[in-house]
Amino acid sequence: MALGQGAAAQLWQEVNAGTFTLTVEAAHEVAGHYQWIADEMRQRGTEVAYLQRLDGFGGFDSAKHLQSGFETKAVQAFDAFKSAQESALRMKAAVLQAAKLTQEVDAANAAATRAASRKISDA
Template identity: 40%
Template sequence: MDVGQSTATDLLGRAHAGTFRMEPGKGREVADIYIRFADFVADQIDEAKRLHALTGFGGFASAGELSKGFEGKAVEMTAALTSMRIAALRMAEAYLIAGGMVEAADDLNRRVINATANATGGDRRP
């Protein structure tokens, strides 16, 4: 499921190529919006992970199947949210590069790498 990764990748490529440019202050402003969104999504990822193991459905076989179905949807939701978070961080990185803030973009790129590595567990905010 592509929830913005292709757009982020394209924009990041344009920023690296120098065909997408912005004033440094404006690039930082837009990047900050994407970073805030990524942090908000990180909180939603935490909530979704709590739904990976549900209880309270009872002991019937049908209750177990229902529980597993909901847990599976929670895992899918976590994956989609994680992809959204990574795409948002990549967008922020693109805007920083477009604004000429390469060091800030490098720092953010480390967050992206850590977020990708931690997608299946671990810290949500590298």
């Protein structure tokens, strides 16, 4: 799922082409908003991860299918939240790059990489 990844990549290209720049203050302000979004997406992903294993549906085949369907949706939702978290962190990195804040860019990109590799079992 590519929730926002194209936009993050495009912003990164604009920054590196020099067509998008920010002051340090503006970059920190915007980066803070993207960090908030990333934190929210991680939290929502953690919450939905608990739904990957459900019980109490009973032993009928139809109940097992319903349970499996809900569990599959939980995994899909986790993947969507994980993708959105990564995208927010990539956007954060791009706006920090626009202000030439190299160390902070590296940290944001590292966080994005960790988010992308997060497994539902880690939640």
